[in-house]
Amino acid sequence: MARITAGVGVSHVPAIGVAMDTGITEQPYWQPVFKGFEFSRKWMAEKKPDVVFLVYNDHCTAFDASCIPTFALGAAATFTPADEGYGPRPVPVVKNHQKMASHIAQSLILDEFDLTIMNEMEVDHGLTVPLSVMYGDKKPEDDWGVLVIPLAVNVVQYPAPTGNRCYNLGKAIRRAVESFPEDLNVVIFGTGGMSHQLQYKRAGLINPEFDTMFLDKLTSDPVGLSKMPHVDYLREAGSEGVEMVMWHVMRGALDDDVVEVHRHYHVPASNTAVGHIILENKNA
Amino acid sequence: MARITAGVGVSHVPAIGVAMDTGITEQPYWQPVFKGFEFSRKWMAEKKPDVVFLVYNDHCTAFDASCIPTFALGAAATFTPADEGYGPRPVPVVKNHQKMASHIAQSLILDEFDLTIMNEMEVDHGLTVPLSVMYGDKKPEDDWGVLVIPLAVNVVQYPAPTGNRCYNLGKAIRRAVESFPEDLNVVIFGTGGMSHQLQYKRAGLINPEFDTMFLDKLTSDPVGLSKMPHVDYLREAGSEGVEMVMWHVMRGALDDDVVEVHRHYHVPASNTAVGHIILENKNA
Amino acid sequence: MKKDYEDIPGTFVFDADRSREGYHLNQFCITLRLQKNRDAFNANEEAYLDGFPMTPEQREAVLKREWNRLLELGGNVYYTSKLAANDGINFQNLAGLMTGMGVESYREMMLNGGRSIDGNRYKSEWGEE
Amino acid sequence: MKKDYEDIPGTFVFDADRSREGYHLNQFCITLRLQKNRDAFNANEEAYLDGFPMTPEQREAVLKREWNRLLELGGNVYYTSKLAANDGINFQNLAGLMTGMGVESYREMMLNGGRSIDGNRYKSEWGEE
Ligand SMILES: [Fe+3]
Ligand SMILES: [Fe+3]
Numbered sequence: 077m078a079r080i081t082a083g084v085g086v087s088h089v090p091a092i093g094v095a096m097d098t099g100i101t102e103q104p105y106w107q108p109v110f111k112g113f114e115f116s117r118k119w120m121a122e123k124k125p126d127v128v129f130l131v132y133n134d135h136c137t138a139f140d141a142s143c144i145p146t147f148a149l150g151a152a153a154t155f156t157p158a159d160e161g162y163g164p165r166p167v168p169v170v171k172n173h174q175k176m177a178s179h180i181a182q183s184l185i186l187d188e189f190d191l192t193i194m195n196e197m198e199v200d201h202g203l204t205v206p207l208s209v210m211y212g213d214k215k216p217e218d219d220w221g222v223l224v225i226p227l228a229v230n231v232v233q234y235p236a237p238t239g240n241r242c243y244n245l246g247k248a249i250r251r252a253v254e255s256f257p258e259d260l261n262v263v264i265f266g267t268g269g270m271s272h273q274l275q276y277k278r279a280g281l282i283n284p285e286f287d288t289m290f291l292d293k294l295t296s297d298p299v300g301l302s303k304m305p306h307v308d309y310l311r312e313a314g315s316e317g318v319e320m321v322m323w324h325v326m327r328g329a330l331d332d333d334v335v336e337v338h339r340h341y342h343v344p345a346s347n348t349a350v351g352h353i354i355l356e357n358k359n360a
Numbered sequence: 361m362a363r364i365t366a367g368v369g370v371s372h373v374p375a376i377g378v379a380m381d382t383g384i385t386e387q388p389y390w391q392p393v394f395k396g397f398e399f400s401r402k403w404m405a406e407k408k409p410d411v412v413f414l415v416y417n418d419h420c421t422a423f424d425a426s427c428i429p430t431f432a433l434g435a436a437a438t439f440t441p442a443d444e445g446y447g448p449r450p451v452p453v454v455k456n457h458q459k460m461a462s463h464i465a466q467s468l469i470l471d472e473f474d475l476t477i478m479n480e481m482e483v484d485h486g487l488t489v490p491l492s493v494m495y496g497d498k499k500p501e502d503d504w505g506v507l508v509i510p511l512a513v514n515v516v517q518y519p520a521p522t523g524n525r526c527y528n529l530g531k532a533i534r535r536a537v538e539s540f541p542e543d544l545n546v547v548i549f550g551t552g553g554m555s556h557q558l559q560y561k562r563a564g565l566i567n568p569e570f571d572t573m574f575l576d577k578l579t580s581d582p583v584g585l586s587k588m589p590h591v592d593y594l595r596e597a598g599s600e601g602v603e604m605v606m607w608h609v610m611r612g613a614l615d616d617d618v619v620e621v622h623r624h625y626h627v628p629a630s631n632t633a634v635g636h637i638i639l640e641n642k643n644a
Numbered sequence: 645m646k647k648d649y650e651d652i653p654g655t656f657v658f659d660a661d662r663s664r665e666g667y668h669l670n671q672f673c674i675t676l677r678l679q680k681n682r683d684a685f686n687a688n689e690e691a692y693l694d695g696f697p698m699t700p701e702q703r704e705a706v707l708k709r710e711w712n713r714l715l716e717l718g719g720n721v722y723y724t725s726k727l728a729a730n731d732g733i734n735f736q737n738l739a740g741l742m743t744g745m746g747v748e749s750y751r752e753m754m755l756n757g758g759r760s761i762d763g764n765r766y767k768s769e770w771g772e773e
Numbered sequence: 774m775k776k777d778y779e780d781i782p783g784t785f786v787f788d789a790d791r792s793r794e795g796y797h798l799n800q801f802c803i804t805l806r807l808q809k810n811r812d813a814f815n816a817n818e819e820a821y822l823d824g825f826p827m828t829p830e831q832r833e834a835v836l837k838r839e840w841n842r843l844l845e846l847g848g849n850v851y852y853t854s855k856l857a858a859n860d861g862i863n864f865q866n867l868a869g870l871m872t873g874m875g876v877e878s879y880r881e882m883m884l885n886g887g888r889s890i891d892g893n894r895y896k897s898e899w900g901e902e
Contacts, residue, residue: 136849136851136855137806141479141796144479145476148476151660160806161805161858174664175664178660178663179660182519182659186519190431190525191430191474193427194426195428195667232787234466234787235469235788236469237469237474238470238472274854275850275868276872277782277841278782279872280872280882281893282887282889284886285890306778310786312894314784315781315786343887346865347883420674420722420723420726421677424671425671425674426671443679445730466788479793516720516722518658518659557655558721559715559739560655560656560721561655561744562655562759563750563759564743564758565758565759566754567761568757569761570761589648596761599655599658627757628754628755630734
C-alpha cells in the first residue's frame with residue numbers, strides 16, 4: 077500500500093523562484109535563504125519519494141475571481157507552469173500520478189470533503205517554488221524526478237477553510253493514500269507563509285515570535301494549533317499570513333508523534349518571512 | 361432574521377421545459393404531468409417567498425469536464441439561461457440575492473463545508489425547469505418574481521456527495537440563513553430525480569416502489585433515508601436517479617417535523633419518473 | 645479498488661477512471677453545445693476532430709455514431725447527447741438506440757411505465773457475470 | 774454582520790463583500806497576466822477599460838495608479854499587482870508605494886526585520902477607531 081512518511085512545510089515566495097531562475101542565489105541578500113535548503117535537498121535525494129502531495133494556493137492565476145474553489149484537486153496528467161505576468165517560470169512541466177489522484181479524489185468525497193476536481197490546471201509559483209527549493213535547479217527539458225498531486229486551497233478570498241478543517245483533511249488524505257494498493261512512498265508538502273502582508277498601509281509586517289510559536293507547535297501541539305481562528309493569523313501574521321492554514325493539511329496527514337529533522341527561518345525574502353520545516357513520522 | 365419556511369422537491373426533466381416552451385402542455389402526453397403542479401403554483405403565489413434557495417445539478421453546461429465542483433454556490437448578480445444545444449430557454453434571467461448569497465457562502469465555509477464560489481455562471485434546465493413548473497409560463501422579458509440563490513451539486517461524475525453530507529449541508533444552510541439579519545421568507549428547492557436511467561442498455565428504468573419509499577421517508581424517516589449508500593440509488597433508481605441526493609439538502613434545512621402538503625408522481629416524462637413534494641415546517 | 649456498482653447490468657457508472665479515459669472525447673462533445681462549433685463540425689468532421697487528442701477507437705465511434713461504444717470508451721451520456729442533438733436525436737430517441745429496442749418500442753415501453761426493476765438489478769439476472 | 778477583523782489597522786481583508794464590489798476591477802487586472810492583453814491595454818488604456826463595467830471611481834483609480842484607492846474600492850493585491858507588474862513595479866516596490874514609505878525606506882525596513890507587530894495589532898494603536 078502507499079504510505080505518507082514525512083511532511084514538509086515551506087514558504088513559496090515568488091521572489092525565491094525569480095532568484096533561482098536568474099541565477100543570483102549566491103548574492104548576499106539571497107545566500108542565507110538558500111543555505112537553509114542545503115540539508116533539505118540532500119534529505120529529498122535520500123528520501124526519494126515516489127509522489128509529492130503538494131498543498132498550495134493559487135494566486136489568481138489558474139483561478140480568477142469567477143470561480144473560487146475551497147479545495148481543488150488536480151487530476152490532469154500534467155500541469156504547465158503558468159505565465160503570471162512575466163512569462164512562465166523556466167522549470168519542468170509537473171507530472172501527476174493520475175490514477176492515485178483519481179483514487180484520492182473519490183475517497184475524499186466519500187469521506188465528506190467537498191472537493192473540486194480539476195482535469196486541466198496551470199500551476200503558479202505557489203506550487204513550483206516549493207519544488208524548486210527542495211529539488212534544486214531544473215530546466216524546462218529536465219524532469220522533476222517525482223510525481224506531484226496538487227491540491228489548491230483558497231486563501232485569497234476570506235474565509236479560507238478553517239485550520240481544523242485543513243487538519244482533518246490531512247487525516248482524510250492519509251486514509252485515501254493508505255487505501256491505494258500500489259507500494260508508494262509519499263511525502264506531503266504544506267506551503268505558504270510565514271508571516272507577511274503584501275497590501276495596504278501595514279504591508280511589510282513580520283512577526284518572528286508568532287512564526288516560531290507556529291513552527292514549535294507543529295510538533296508539540298498540532299491539534300491545539302489547528303484550532304487557531306482566522307483573525308489571529310490576520311492580525312498576528314499579516315493578511316497573507318493566513319496561508320499558513322495549509323500547513324495543517326500536511327500536519328494532519330502525519331502521525332500524532334513526529335520528529336522535527338530540520339528547520340530554517342529567515343527574514344526577509346522580498347516582503348516575507350521564509351519558514352521551512354521537515355517532520356518525519358517516528359516509525360517511518 | 362431570514363427563515364426557511366418550506367421545502368420543495370421536484371424533478372427537473374428537460375422535456376418538461378420544452379413542453380412549456382413549445383406550448384404543448386395540454387396534449388394528452390403532458391397534461392397529467394402539469395396537472396400535478398396546479399396546486400403548487402397556487403401555493404407558491406400564497407407563500408410568496410422572497411428568496412428561493414435552489415439546489416440543482418448542472419448537466420455539463422456551465423461546468424465541462426475540466427472543473428468539477430462538488431458544491432458550487434452562485435454569488436453572481438444574475439444567471440443567464442444557457443444554450444444547451446438547442447438555443448437558450450425563452451425564460452427570464454435569474455436574479456440573485458447577492459448579499460445573502462455571500463453571507464451564506466462565508467457561513468458555510470466557516471462551518472466547514474468546502475464550497476466553490478461562482479461569480480459567473482450560466483444555468484441550465486436543472487435550475488430553470490423547477491422555476492417554470494412552480495411559477496408557470498414566463499417570457500424572457502418577464503421577471504421570475506423571486507430572487508434565487510443557486511447551489512449546483514456534482515451528480516454527473518461519481519461520487520456525488522453522500523446523502524448524509526447533503527443532509528448536513530441543509531442544516532448548515534439553515535444556520536446561515538437564520539444568521540442573516542434581513543427579514544426574509546426563504547423556500548428551499550431540492551431538484552432532480554426521480555428514478556431514471558438515460559444511458560446504455562438498461563436505459564428507461566423506472567422504479568415506482570423506490571420513488572414512493574423515498575417520498576414517504578422524507579417525512580417519516582429523513583435521517584435514515586439520508587444514510588442510503590450511492591449504490592442503492594444507482595441500482596434501484598437508475599444511474600441518473602442518484603440526483604435524488606440533492607433532495608436531502610432541502611430536507612436537512614427544514615424542521616425535524618414537517619407536514620407534507622402536496623405530492624405528485626407521474627410516469628413518464630421522456631425517460632423519467634416525475635416526482636414532486638411540498639413540505640412545510642410545522643411552526644412556519 | 646473494488647467497485648460496488650460494477651454488478652449492475654447495462655449501466656456504466658461514470659467514475660473517475662472512466663472520466664480520465666473519456667476526457668478528450670467528452671470535451672469534444674461538449675463543444676457542440678454552441679452553434680458555431682456545430683457548424684464547423686458539420687462542415688468537416690474529420691478536421692474538427694483533429695483538434696481533440698482522443699484515441700483512434702473514440703474517434704471512430706464518433707464518426708460512426710456508435711452510441712454504446714462511446715460510453716464503453718469513457719463517454720458520458722450528458723456529453724454524447726450533445727453529439728446526438730447535433731444529429732437531431734433527442735434524449736429519448738438516443739435511449740431507444742442505446743437499448744437496441746429502437747425508438748418506437750422504447751417510447752412504447754416508457755408510456756407503459758418504463759423498464760421494470762425486477763430482473764434488472766444484477767448482472768447475474770442478465771446472464772452476465 | 775460583525776467582522777472580527779475590522780479592527781486590524783492598515784489592512785483590507787478581502788472578504789465576500791469586497792470581492793463583490795471589486796469584481797470587475799479585479800477581472801480587468803487579471804487579464805494583464807497575458808502579454809497580448811498588456812499590449813492592448815498599453816496601446817489605449819481608456820478603450821481597453823471600456824470592456825469592463827467597473828465604477829467611475831475604480832476606473833479613475835486604475836488610470837491614476839492609485840494603489841491604495843484600488844484596494845479601498847474592492848481590489849485585491851494579487852490582482853492589482855498585475856497592473857503594477859505591467860508598469861514594471863514588483864511586489865516589494867508596490868508595498869513601498871502602498872505604505873507611503875517609498876521604495877527605498879521600505880526595502881530598508883524589510884532588511885532590518887520588517888514592520889514590528891508591536892503597535893500594529895489594533896486600529897486603536899494607530900489612533901483610529
Ligand atoms: Fe502565497
Ligand atoms: Fe438532471
